[in-house]
Amino acid sequence: MADCREKMGLKKGPWTPDEDQKLLAYIEEHGLGNWRTLPEKAGLQRCGKSCRLRWINYLRPDLKRGKFSLQEEQTIIQLHAFLGNRWSTIAAHLPNRTDNEIKNYWNTHVKKRFTKMGIDPTTHKPKSNHVVSPTGRTTLNHMAQWESARLEAEARLVKDSKNLPSSSSRPSPYQKSCNKGSKSQCLDVVKAWQSVVAGMFATSTNNSNRIIFGPDQSSGNYELDSIIPIGGNVEDELMVGNDRSKCQVPELNERFDNYMSLHDTTHLWAAPIAENDVVEGFPDFLVHDFDYQIDNEESITV
């Protein structure tokens, strides 16, 4: 797209209702097309890039605005632990939310909270190796267990992926694809993640504080085959977005590792994790122990 700086005299700054109306009217009549030529045709003194951003982040009719739900926040944190600052990819898993909105939410809410809790928001790891839980127990002696769990999960992912059928998912017409060229299908990271961890965190009914590593002891079923749209090769499918160098297994392993560390520092004082329910078992301190009130399941007030 042509650099906006090339066109002097174009308006910058906040959009007026009139400009919004012009842009909306044009797109409604002509649909999405060439952003470079759109401003002139629509009678706007803006560069195409600015119009595109305004449409994507604000005017798109399928946008869901307002507070993030508890579920959405949990998803953001989980995905960020897994993917890092790949906002567009994270946004692809949050229907009707934009990458910009999620990025802002992260930077203004979650990041701050992590910092406050002594957790590095980039790595999701505690800033100190000697994090002590409110109960006084250190977490270091669990590191070996987590590492064991991680390795087991990796092996299981590779093994299971070889027998998985493929499926597809389609984004809404307005929703951005999770990869630019749409050459590969989106991995439903949340579901895959939950599935893997659900297997790992299956808990004993006799001792709710004791974590059992490995599959559900009764069934051994991880449900991976029913929820991950995998085409056969785990390395292909664990690629999210079109930048393969960033998305292949080694990095995801690292992210996985980071998430394990996060759990390592949190599960000790969190409520027992419900069997096969990772969302419910998401570290409670990241969800509840802050200065917000939870109005209901769908909204939180900061």
Place this chain on the structure above:
DNA sequence: AATTGGTACAACCGCCCAAAT
């Protein structure tokens, strides 16, 4: 009432990549 500091978020900027030429 005025000032100050913090917060939230819309918008911009610079860069990258893929497709087209």
Place this chain on the structure above:
DNA sequence: CATTTGGGCGGTTGTACCAAT
């Protein structure tokens, strides 16, 4: 092939708003 162009991404900035002083 190299170059150009359009689209997209993540990081950063500007500013309106609000609460505390």
